[in-house]
Amino acid sequence: MSDSVFVGIDVSSQTLEVASSSELKTWQVANDAAGLDALVSRLLELGPALTVLEATGGYEFEAACALQAAGLAVAVVNPRTARDFARAMGALAKTDALDAKMLAAFARVLHQHPERERFVKPLADAELQRLQALVLRRRQLVQMITSERQRMRISHVAARPSIERVIEFLKTELGDSEADVAAHVQRHHAELAAALASxxxxxxxxxxxxxxxxxxxxxxxxxxxxxxxxxxxxxxxxxxxxxxxxxxxxxxxxxxxxxxxxxxxxxxxxxxxxxxxxxxxxxxxxxxxxxxxxxxxxxxxxxxxxxxxxxxxxxxxx
Structure with a gap:
């Protein structure tokens, strides 16, 4: 275990700050296709036992998928969990380089944890990504309808026709969204869905x-x-x-x-x-x-x- 290499990557929309347990200094690549190619090449040379990234609003997804496709072990963790670990290690300051180093240290600990699946967000394949997006959109539409209905209760009578039109539009969108979800489930998960729905x-x-x-x-x-x-x-x-x-x-x-x-x-x-x-x-x-x-x-x-x-x-x- 002492000879194993662990990597932490601090993710932003534009850049990836990378720290390795085998190197003192961090390094940076762009969060784009060229930067990901350079990242994969360098990590393949290092051969890390585990690479950890924070879930950062989807900005981490392309990097995680590229590393996983290259055969590297990747974990995408909840930012709160990573920050709690950093505080426990006494790292109260916060910079991209420090965060990357803490993620590399967290990777070493996580690699040895017997129940690490509790802390790791699994990477989804293309079918699961689509289903997650459809389910998320349905949830957003339900929330928007709820919000409009609450506005209806407190709004002046002059504003209610507009709110009613918005609610009707959202209901139509919700129906279309539910149809998309149902079609996807039937196409890719029909047997399991039928078993669960029983x-x-x-x-x-x-x-x-x-x-x-x-x-x-x-x-x-x-x-x-x-x-x-x-x-x-x-x-x-x-x-x-x-x-x-x-x-x-x-x-x-x-x-x-x-x-x-x-x-x-x-x-x-x-x-x-x-x-x-x-x-x-x-x-x-x-x-x-x-x-x-x-x-x-x-x-x-x-x-x-x-x-x-x-x-x-x-x-x-x-």
Whole structure:
């Protein structure tokens, strides 16, 4: 491990600041085709065990894909996670060079972490990129419709016809967006989508979000996928103190979708309905019981994705 090379890349729209654990000084290339070619050539010479980049609004995507296509191990990490690591290492100042060096140091630590998939944003292939873009656009349209409806409530009567026209336009766009998502899912993920949709409480929109935002579904065990989404209770213990367990972190978009699906499932899914009522009878608060059902629902979906089978109440009840 001491002889391994680790690389950190600080990403901006115009440049890539690169730090290697084998070199004292950082170096810079342009964030364009020519710069990426130079970056790949130099890193192939270094042969890093892992290269880490921050997720930077999509500016990191071309670089990460180019390195991965060259056969290099690449991790795209959450900026908050990288910054927390830098603070823990005492690096309070912030420059491109310092950030790149901290990412190289983080790469060394991450390479040894047994559950590094929790910290790494997976790179998507062309099909998954398209699905993610379609799902994101649908979410944006839903948010815009919600915003316009809220404006309708507080606006003067003179402004309401305009708001109504905008809402109707957005509804049309939302319908087209949902059709695009459904067509893509049917074309590329029909079998898995049908298996997931067979679970009572899971609709087409939920399936699309799971496929787009949680590609690890069915590839990890139930504990790891729960931690990845952020529905696994985290301990808060110290000495003799035993704090209240709570969920935190994870993939917020997946968790929101899972929450809405669970609200339906505890009414119409016989397994989750029984589980929810049993928790309430045991004195659990409704929100706590819902979170427990979210985790149980995710476990069911993970098992279905792993086995490729459809919903079978007898198996999940066991």
């Amino acid at each position: 679970v009572p409480g899971i609709g087409a929109a939920s399936v699309a979000v799971l496929l787009a935002e949680l590609p690890e579904l069915g590839r990890l065990d139930r504990r790891r996928v729960a931690a990845l989404v952020g529905v696994a209770p985290l301990n808060r213990d110290s000495g003799q103190m035993r704090g209240q367990r709570s969920i935190w972190g994870g993939r917020a978009d997946v968790r929101r979708t899972l929450y809405m699906a669970t609200l339906t499932a505890v009414r119409h899914n016989p397994i989750l309905k029984t589980h929810y009522e049993r928790l309430l009878a045991a004195g659990k608060r409704k929100k706590v019981a819902l979170v427990a059902c979210m985790r149980k629902l995710l476990t069911m979906l993970n098992a279905i994705a792993k086995n490729g089978s459809k919903w079978d109440p007898s198996l999940h009840n066991a």
